[in-house]
Amino acid sequence: MNMRNIGIMAHIDAGKTTTTERILYYTGKSHRLGSVDDGTATMDWMTQEQNRGITITSAATTCFWQDHQINIIDTPGHVDFTAEVERSLRVLDGAVAIFCAVGGVEPQSETVWHQADTYHIPRIAYINKMDRTGADFQAVLHEMRTKLHAEPVPVQLPIGAESDFAGVIDIIARQELHWDAAGGGKEVRREPIREALQDVAREAYEQLLDVVTSQSEELTERYLEEGDLKPEDIHAELRRLTLNKQAVPVLCGASLRNVGVQPLLDAVIRYLPAPDQVPAIHGHHKKKDAEVEIEHDLEAPPLALVFKLQTDREAGTYSFVRVYTGKIEKGKAYTNIDKGRKERIHRLLRMHANRSEAVDALHAGEIGVAIGLKFSQTGDTIGSEGYPVILEPMHFPEPVISIAIEPKTMGDRDKLKEILALLSREDPTFFYREDEDTGQMIISGMGELHLDVMVTRIKDDFGVDARIGNPQVTYRESISASAVHTEVFDRVVGGKDNYAAITLQLEPLSRGSGNTYTCTVKNQEIPKEIFEAVEEGITGSFSGGVLMGYPMIDVGVTVTGIEYDPERTSTFACEAAASMGLDNAVRAAGPQLLEPIMKVDIMVPSEFMGDVIGGVTMRGGVVTSVDARGAIEHIRATAPLRKLFGYSTSLRSTTQGRGVFAMEFSHFAQKSEDS
Numbered sequence: 264m265n266m267r268n269i270g271i272m273a274h275i276d277a278g279k280t281t282t283t284e285r286i287l288y289y290t291g292k293s294h295r296l297g298s299v300d301d302g303t304a305t306m307d308w309m310t311q312e313q314n315r316g317i318t319i320t321s322a323a324t325t326c327f328w329q330d331h332q333i334n335i336i337d338t339p340g341h342v343d344f345t346a347e348v349e350r351s352l353r354v355l356d357g358a359v360a361i362f363c364a365v366g367g368v369e370p371q372s373e374t375v376w377h378q379a380d381t382y383h384i385p386r387i388a389y390i391n392k393m394d395r396t397g398a399d400f401q402a403v404l405h406e407m408r409t410k411l412h413a414e415p416v417p418v419q420l421p422i423g424a425e426s427d428f429a430g431v432i433d434i435i436a437r438q439e440l441h442w443d444a445a446g447g448g449k450e451v452r453r454e455p456i457r458e459a460l461q462d463v464a465r466e467a468y469e470q471l472l473d474v475v476t477s478q479s480e481e482l483t484e485r486y487l488e489e490g491d492l493k494p495e496d497i498h499a500e501l502r503r504l505t506l507n508k509q510a511v512p513v514l515c516g517a518s519l520r521n522v523g524v525q526p527l528l529d530a531v532i533r534y535l536p537a538p539d540q541v542p543a544i545h546g547h548h549k550k551k552d553a554e555v556e557i558e559h560d561l562e563a564p565p566l567a568l569v570f571k572l573q574t575d576r577e578a579g580t581y582s583f584v585r586v587y588t589g590k591i592e593k594g595k596a597y598t599n600i601d602k603g604r605k606e607r608i609h610r611l612l613r614m615h616a617n618r619s620e621a622v623d624a625l626h627a628g629e630i631g632v633a634i635g636l637k638f639s640q641t642g643d644t645i646g647s648e649g650y651p652v653i654l655e656p657m658h659f660p661e662p663v664i665s666i667a668i669e670p671k672t673m674g675d676r677d678k679l680k681e682i683l684a685l686l687s688r689e690d691p692t693f694f695y696r697e698d699e700d701t702g703q704m705i706i707s708g709m710g711e712l713h714l715d716v717m718v719t720r721i722k723d724d725f726g727v728d729a730r731i732g733n734p735q736v737t738y739r740e741s742i743s744a745s746a747v748h749t750e751v752f753d754r755v756v757g758g759k760d761n762y763a764a765i766t767l768q769l770e771p772l773s774r775g776s777g778n779t780y781t782c783t784v785k786n787q788e789i790p791k792e793i794f795e796a797v798e799e800g801i802t803g804s805f806s807g808g809v810l811m812g813y814p815m816i817d818v819g820v821t822v823t824g825i826e827y828d829p830e831r832t833s834t835f836a837c838e839a840a841a842s843m844g845l846d847n848a849v850r851a852a853g854p855q856l857l858e859p860i861m862k863v864d865i866m867v868p869s870e871f872m873g874d875v876i877g878g879v880t881m882r883g884g885v886v887t888s889v890d891a892r893g894a895i896e897h898i899r900a901t902a903p904l905r906k907l908f909g910y911s912t913s914l915r916s917t918t919q920g921r922g923v924f925a926m927e928f929s930h931f932a933q934k935s936e937d938s
C-alpha cells in the first residue's frame with residue numbers, strides 16, 4: 264500500500280515544528296511539480312504560516328512524497344498531555360523521533376519513547392540541530408542505547424558539526440548530500456565522498472552491513488559470495504528489522520538550515536510500515552461478547568476509530584477518524600458502537616497543510632475528518648449494526664488536579680457550561696462538575712499546564728472571561744480492611760411502606776483495580792428492577808467517599824443478602840439501603856484518603872544537584888535514581904502532587920533557568936500525616 268501513517272515525536276524545542284513545516288513545504292512542492300507558478304505561492308504560504316507562528320493546527324495532515332500518501336498525525340510533546348500522545352499513538356503505524364543534537368534524550372522524549380514501545384510502534388530517528396554549538400551525533404546515539412535501550416543504526420553521518428555542519432553522508436549510497444542555501448534547500452546535490460571522509464564512511468558502512476547480515480543467513484551468504492550487498496537488499500533488511508522493532512535507522516540534519524529533510528521522507532517510505540503491514544489490533548464483539556482480531560481489510564464491514572475531536576466555532580466539530588476495515592462514505596448513517604446510537608456522516612475531508620479536500624469515502628488504512636457526528640467522543644468506534652465491534656479501548660489516566668472557574672459575568676454561566684461540555688467531549692481527560700455546596704464550576708485534568716491550556720481556550724477561543732481559583736489536588740478514597748454490614752431501610756413515605764435490608768461485604772483491592780460489584784443473591788422471587796436498584800445504589804455511592812466526598816477507588820463489594828418482601832420492598836428502599844449501606848460499611852472498613860503521587864524527572868547541570876535534591880526532599884519527594892550524563896545530572900523521583908505546585912518556577916530560580924523538569928501521574932497512595 265502506498266500509504267504511511269506516521270507521528271513525529273519530540274520533546275519541546277527539538278525542532279518538531281520546523282521539521283514538519285519543511286516536510287509540508289517540500290512535499291507540497293513536489294506534489295504540484297506540474298504547475299509552473301506554484302513556487303512562489305507555496306513559499307508565500309509558508310512565510311504566512313510562519314508569521315502567524317502556527318503550522319500544524321490539524322490533528323492529521325496529508326502530504327505526498329514519491330507516489331506515497333503520508334498522513335502525519337500530530338503528537339504533542341509535553342507530558343501533561345500524555346493522553347493526547349496515547350491517542351495519537353493508537354492510530355499511527357510508525358513514527359519519526361526527533362532528537363536535538365545538543366540536548367539528546369531528555370526526560371520527555373523518554374516518556375514518549377516508552378509509550379511508543381507499549382504500542383509496538385516502529386520508529387526511525389532524526390537528530391536535528393546538527394549546526395548548533397555542542398551538537399554531538401555520536402553522543403545522541405549513545406544515549407539512545409543507554410537511556411532508551413534502542414538499537415540505533417545510523418544510515419547517515421554528519422559532515423562536520425556546529426557551525427561547520429555542511430551536509431550528510433548517505434552511508435548506503437556512499438555519497439555526500441548537500442543542500443544549497445539559496446532556493447530553500449529544494450535541491451539535494453549528491454557528490455562522491457571526499458577523500459578525507461572515506462575511511463569513516465567505509466567504517467560506518469561495514470558496521471551497517473554487520474547489522475543487516477546479523478539476522479539473515481541469506482544476506483550473510485550473499486555477502487560472503489559477492490563481497491558486498493546491493494543497496495535495495497540493505498534497505499529491505501533494515502525495513503524488516505525496523506518493523507520488528509529490532510533496529511532504529513538514524514538520520515541527521517538541521518531543519519532550520521533546510522538540511523536533511525528530503526532523505527528523512529525517503530526513510531519514512533523505506534523503513535516505516537504501510538497500514539496493511541501492521542499487526543492486527545484487538546476488538547470486542549459486543550453481540551457475541553467475544554474478543555476478535557481486526558486485520559486490515561478493504562472489503563470487511565466498516566470500522567473506524569474517532570481519535571480526536573476539534574471544534575471550530577465556525578466550522579463545527581471535526582471528528583478525526585482512522586478507518587481500520589472497509590470504508591466509510593459521506594451521506595451515510597453508521598452506528599456508534601460504544602453508545603449504540605446511529606450517527607450520520609455528512610461530509611468527509613482529507614486535511615492538507617493549507618487546505619482541506621472533500622472526499623466521498625475513506626478506506627481502510629486512511630485517516631481523515633468526518634463531519635456530522637453528534638454523539639461520538641474521542642475513543643469511540645464507528646461501525647455498523649451488523650458488525651458491532653469496539654476497537655481496542657484507549658486508556659486515559661485519571662484527573663489529579665482541579666480548579667474552580669467562575670465567569671466574570673453571570674450571563675456567561677450557561678455559555679461556560681456549554682463550552683465545558685464541549686471541551687470534555689473533545690478531551691477524555693478533562694472533566695467538569697458543579698460543586699453542590701458553593702455552586703462553583705470545578706474543572707479537573709492531568710496537570711497544571713493541561714488546565715492552563717483549557718482555561719486559555721475558554722477565554723481566547725470562546726470569549727468567556729473567567730476567574731479561576733487555586734489548583735487543588737483531586738484525592739481519592741478507599742478502604743484498608745474488610746467489613747460486613749447489613750443496612751435496614753424502613754420508612755413510610757407518602758403513606759406507603761418502604762422496606763429493604765441489604766447485606767454487603769467489602770474488601771480492599773490492590774491499587775489500580777478500580778471498584779468491583781458482585782451480587783451472589785439467587786432468588787427467583789426478586790424482580791430484576793430490585794437487583795438493578797441495589798447495584799445503582801452502590802455504584803452511585805462510589806462517586807463520593809465518607810471522608811471528604813472524593814471518588815472511591817479499589818473497593819470490592821459483594822452483596823450477599825437482599826431481604827425481599829413483595830408487599831413492602833420498593834426499588835426506592837433498595838437503592839437507599841444499598842447506598843447508605845455502602846457508606847456505613849466503608850466506615851467500618853478503615854476508610855483512607857489517597858493522594859496522587861507523581862513521577863518526576865529532572866535534568867540539571869551538576870553544580871545544582873545538591874540544591875535540587877534538597878528541594879525535592881523538602882517537598883516530600885523520594886529520589887529513586889541519579890545518573891550523570893556529562894555535566895548534566897538526571898534525577899528521578901516520586902513526590903506527592905500537592906507538594907509540586909509551582910515546582911517549575913522554583914526549579915527555574917534554583918538553577919538559573921537551566922533545569923528541565925517533567926512529571927506524570929504514577930499512582931495513588933495513602934496521604935501522609937505531615938499536612
Ligand SMILES: Nc1nc2c(ncn2[C@@H]2O[C@H](COP(=O)(O)OP(=O)(O)OP(=O)(O)O)[C@@H](O)[C@H]2O)c(=O)[nH]1
Nearest residue numbers: 275276277278279280281391392395517518519520
Ligand atoms: N540551530 C538550529 N535551530 C533549530 C533547528 N531546528 C529548529 N531550530 C530552532 O529551535 C527552536 C524550536 O524549534 P521548533 O521547531 O519550534 O521546535 P518544536 O519541537 O516544535 O518546539 P515546541 O513547539 O516548543 O514543541 C526554534 O527556535 C527553531 O528555530 C536547527 O536545525 N538548527
